[in-house]
Amino acid sequence: MDPSSAIDYPYSPVLGYEHKNMPGLLVIPSLLPPEIQLILLSRLLHRDLSDPSHLTNIHTHYTIDYPLPGSSFFSISPKWLDPIATPLDPTVHRPLSVNPLLSRKMRWMTLGGQYDWTRKRYPDSVPPAFPTDIKQMLEGIFADTKAEAAIVNLYSPGDTLSLHRDVAEECGKGLISVSLGCDAVFVIGLESPQKEDDTQKNGSRDAKTGGGKTLTLRLRSGSAVYMSGDSRFAWHGVPQILPDTCPSYLQEWPAGDSGEKYGDWRGWMSSKRVNLNVRQMWEQGR
Structure with a gap:
């Protein structure tokens, strides 16, 4: 398959859920079928990770x-x-x-807008182009958000992501988060964690503990969450990656359909979670 060809996503109705305590948070348990997960994983970790313009x-x-x-x-x-x-x-x-x-x-790779983790903002320079095939697929599913920047997180069991808010973008369009591989525990809360004044930062705001109403979800491979409305700037994090939960159709990656081309790496994905988190940087897009 051409590594830059369009991803043939089967656009059809899928079930999504919204919790009464978390308005604007859409949870879609089975957004991506297995064959699309495999294609997306290969595009991200074969093609995009090997592109020097994508910082890590x-x-x-x-x-x-x-x-x-x-x-x-x-x-x-x-x-x-x-x-x-x-x-x-x-x-x-x-x-x-x-x-x-x-x-x-x-641990992570950026696509499109290259977020500066030191200055907690996006650089003023023109960013690398967001991968067209992934952009087209996601914008076809989440029409209200333009895919302009992303971080691809790579997790192993024992890894965590501390509570934070994504506030560096100049617009409030929804965040798209897609899970591949092992299951993860995802925590989100609308109210401020304790000691917010001591932990608030300009681009990403971190905290150790949550306060108020929170929601805890188990995210499986192929699922997506869409943080919009009141949940767009909610505190969220990943306290746990669950071992031995990678679905069978991903466990052999990057080996499998490629024959022995990547045979020495067979099973690499069996202990990994890959999370694609996509956002729109500017209100009007560019």
Whole structure:
């Protein structure tokens, strides 16, 4: 399949739920069928992760040797020990070969607008283009939101995401969050956590504890949440990734239909959760 071709999503009615205590939060348990999950996962982690214009958490402390255009990091054997990430300060960090890079160290990647985690804002420079195929699919499902920026989070059991609010965008259009892989516990609350004044920041606001009414959900692979209306700026986080919950049709990824091309990485996805979180940056779009 052409890695840039349109994703043939079967647009048809699906069930979604809204809780009375969380107006604007739409939960869609089975948005993406298995075949679309596989395509989306491959586009994100083969194509987009191998694109140097998409910044990652690794770039803060390393320079990365990228694979050739059209190739994937998963084309490199996990047994290959030569470094592909060189530390900016070798007195602080060690070089990374491909196995530790992909198995534990890679935590997030940005698409489209490249959020600056130090300054807590989006840069003024023109961002890389958001992947067209993913943009078209998501905007076809969530017509009120233009896909302009995204963060792709990679989790393993034991990883968490602290309570925070997404407030760096200049508009209040809904956030799209799609889950792939292992199940996750998702917590969201409309009221401010304790000690909000001590933890408030300009772009992402973090807190340790929640207050007021909260909602706890178990998100499975292929599910989506759409945070709009009152829930758009709600506090939310991921306190737990549930091990041994990756669905069977994703467990072998990146091996499987590709034959032995990625055979050495067989089972990599069985202990992972990938979350695609998409937002619109500007009120009118650009």
